[in-house]
Amino acid sequence: MRCVVELSEAEELTLQQLSINHRYRDTRTRAAGLLKPGRGIRPQAIAEQFGVSAQSVYNWFHAWRESGICGLMGGHCGGRRPLLSEAQIAVALEIARTEPLTLVRIAQRVEAVLNEPLPCKIETLGEALKRSGFSFKRNRFSLQKSGQFSPKAAHRP
Incomplete structure (x- = not known):
């Protein structure tokens, strides 16, 4: 199979810019790979x-x-589904709007309403809710000092 790529000066400049500045790494790689045959490098070496x-x-040459x-x-169809x-997201949003619940409770209610388990981790549900404008705070223990006896406090001079 013979790979001959003849590039005009404008095409070569465009491919050089693509190989440096394009958003996707694979497009940068393809552009850099297309510049190589003009410099005498064989496809196997590329x-x-x-x-x-x-x-x-x-395939790059044919494309x-x-x-x-x-x-x-081409080839950027948005990743996996x-x-x-x-x-599921609509039900979770409706539940989250009705009353303040923890993420675990929202997930339990979504499972109960739809009669099927969530196909992902609870964190993924949290990310979907965050994209829709909801935010969650982590519960933490109170930082107030308790009135209980502390062994360390008894040994202080």
């Missing part, structure tokens, strides 16, 4: 340098030929 398979390098710069930037469904 793959070894960037820690990817040789097929990935060939560049077919779609240009847009072909390099959310663990909490919209219905």
Whole structure:
């Protein structure tokens, strides 16, 4: 399979800027990889340098030929799907709005209303509620001094 990438001066400058400044690391890697064949580096060597398979390098070349710069930037579909469904978040928001409860109590009520366990940790539910404007405070013990006898206090001079 032959990889020939002929770049104009503007395309080379654009790829150099992408390889330095793009938001996503994989797009920066693809742009840097496309600059290498013009300098006489073979696709297998590019793959070894960037820690990817040789097929990935060939895919970058084909994407560049077919779609240009847009072909390099594809592949960012937002990550994995959310663990909490919209219905679960909506129920949790409604419960949190009705009365002040701890996060554990909100999670228990969501499970009771929907008749299914939460598919995630309680912290994930807390993050979803925080994104919707709710905040939680950690309970802590009182810092007041108690009136009880302390052995250390008895030995002070």
